[in-house]
Amino acid sequence: MNEFFAKIVESDFMPHGHCYFWKTEIVAMNVGGDSLIMLAYYSIPFMLFYFAKKRQDLTHKYVFLLFGAFILACGTTHLIDMITVWVPIYRLGGLVKVLTAILSVGTAIVLWRSLPVLLSLPSHEQLAAANEQLQAEITERERAQEALRIANDELETRVQERTAQLLTANQQLEKEVAVRREAESALQQRNRELRRSNNDLDNFVYCASHDLKAPVLNIEGLLNVLKEEMPVPNENVNQLLQRLDKSVFQINRAVQDLTEVSGIQQDSNLFTIGEAELEQVLKEVELNIADTIQRNLATLETDFAAQPVLRINQKDLKSVLYNLLSNALKYKHPSRRPHIKISSGIEENFIFLSVADNGIGIDLRGNEEKLFKLFKRLHDHVEGSGVGLYIVKRIVDNYDGSIAVTSEVEQGTTFTMRFPRS
The missing domain is CATH 3.30.565.10 (Histidine kinase-like ATPase, C-terminal domain)
Structure with a gap:
């Protein structure tokens, strides 16, 4: 394959003219026919391209372009046939024919698939009927637009009336907002006072719990001293001492809980x-x-x-x-x-x-x-x-x-x- 493309334009074969025995009338007929066919094939694509360019309303423009490319390739094959009469570039000629074959097959497939759509394109009579129907629709739409304009004028009048009502309601709402702002300001002031009171209460609880620790410890110590200094107590005295121990323990526990709670509440903000x-x-x-x-x-x-x-x-x-x-x-x-x-x-x-x-x-x-x-x-x-x-x-x-x-x-x-x- 590499050798084929390397010698794509080499003329290492016998020219096609030898097959004609270089008879002038045969060479002239073949070369002349190929020339005319080539010129026709080369002119048709340009007309198709020009037509496709001017007609912007074409829905299957690619079909025209594909036909143009196919016909242009066919003209090239005739050009190669003319050249091979004197210059045997058969490799290039074969390559061009393969490309022409690909384009021809592709064009046939596209045309076959597009044929139902092309057949469904409306005729001139159908287009004329559609145009008349469109004109009737335009007339009906103009009447509808006139009715819409009248309705729009009525709507504008109602909007103006409604706007005036909304302005009145808005003024009333602004007054209510002003009253609510005053109430909100008073509420915020009340909240600040409440937070300040809560802080004061937390500080009081914190200080009170700390201040109560010393008296509770003193009571506990005095109770222990009392137990040591008393003679052997009777059963009633023992019960009283046990109740005192339990009460002191509960007071001490309550003070500790208050201290910890107040500490948690104070630390929650910082x-x-x-x-x-x-x-x-x-x-x-x-x-x-x-x-x-x-x-x-x-x-x-x-x-x-x-x-x-x-x-x-x-x-x-x-x-x-x-x-x-x-x-x-x-x-x-x-x-x-x-x-x-x-x-x-x-x-x-x-x-x-x-x-x-x-x-x-x-x-x-x-x-x-x-x-x-x-x-x-x-x-x-x-x-x-x-x-x-x-x-x-x-x-x-x-x-x-x-x-x-x-x-x-x-x-x-x-x-x-x-x-x-x-």
């Missing part, structure tokens, strides 16, 4: 995000409640599928774990040893932390919102202040997290918190 390692903070919490764990013969299980570093202050994470673990031990089931499972992992863009127990469980029907309210308790037979879960919820909210609870009575409770990874 706090810094730190990083806390879950395993390290959990060990510290276990040390703080080690006596309670040992006294209840409780077991702790950890399942850290991933040991993430939470974007939360260590103090806050410690408070969350302390309150949840303390509640799990406090609300233990009377017929089995407490078992607590702490799990963590990663879910999409969140880090989850869950604390599950096998305690007495919670009836969540109608109590889920009450569960995290301040000073709200669902089990009155167990001592508590109703502060722990409120603190946990406030801390989780401060870090744009969420907390969910699932529970089954007599089976246990699971608290699941989710914190953003970033």
Whole structure:
């Protein structure tokens, strides 16, 4: 194939004239006929191209162009036949015939496919009838436009009337807006006063809880001294002392809860995000409640599928774990040893932390919102202040997290918190 194209214009064959024995009349007839056919073939495509260019409304212009290319190729084959009479460039002639064959086959296929469409083109009579129908439609449309103009004039009149009504209503609305703005301004002022009152109340609670610590400690110390200085008390005195111990403990616990709640409320508007390692903070919490764990013969299980570093202050994470673990031990089931499972992992863009127990469980029907309210308790037979879960919820909210609870009575409770990874 490379040799074929390399010798595409070489004349290494016998000229076609030898087949005519170089007889003048035969050469003249063949060359003259090919010349006239070539000139005709070369002129027809230009007429087709010119016709297709001038008639911009042709829908199958490509058929004319394809016919022109086919006829031009046919004329070229006759030109090659004329040349090969003296110059035997048969390779080029064969190539031109192959290209002409491709164009002829393509033209036949396109024409065959386009024939139904070409036959469906309307005739002159059909076009004339369509033109008459179009003129009638134009006349009807002009009448419709006139009717539309009249309707439009009426509509403009109504719009003007409606605009005047809207202007009146708008003026009335502006007056109402002015009144509402005054009310909103008064409401904002009231909200500012309320926030200031709440801040003052928080500060008072914070200061009062701290100021009460010293008297409570003094009472506790004086009670211990009284026990040591008294002679051997009788049964009634022992009961009184026990009730005093319990009262002092409850007061001390209430002061601690108030201190922690006021601290959480003050820190909710201004706090810094730190990083806390879950395993390290959990060990510290276990040390703080080690006596309670040992006294209840409780077991702790950890399942850290991933040991993430939470974007939360260590103090806050410690408070969350302390309150949840303390509640799990406090609300233990009377017929089995407490078992607590702490799990963590990663879910999409969140880090989850869950604390599950096998305690007495919670009836969540109608109590889920009450569960995290301040000073709200669902089990009155167990001592508590109703502060722990409120603190946990406030801390989780401060870090744009969420907390969910699932529970089954007599089976246990699971608290699941989710914190953003970033």
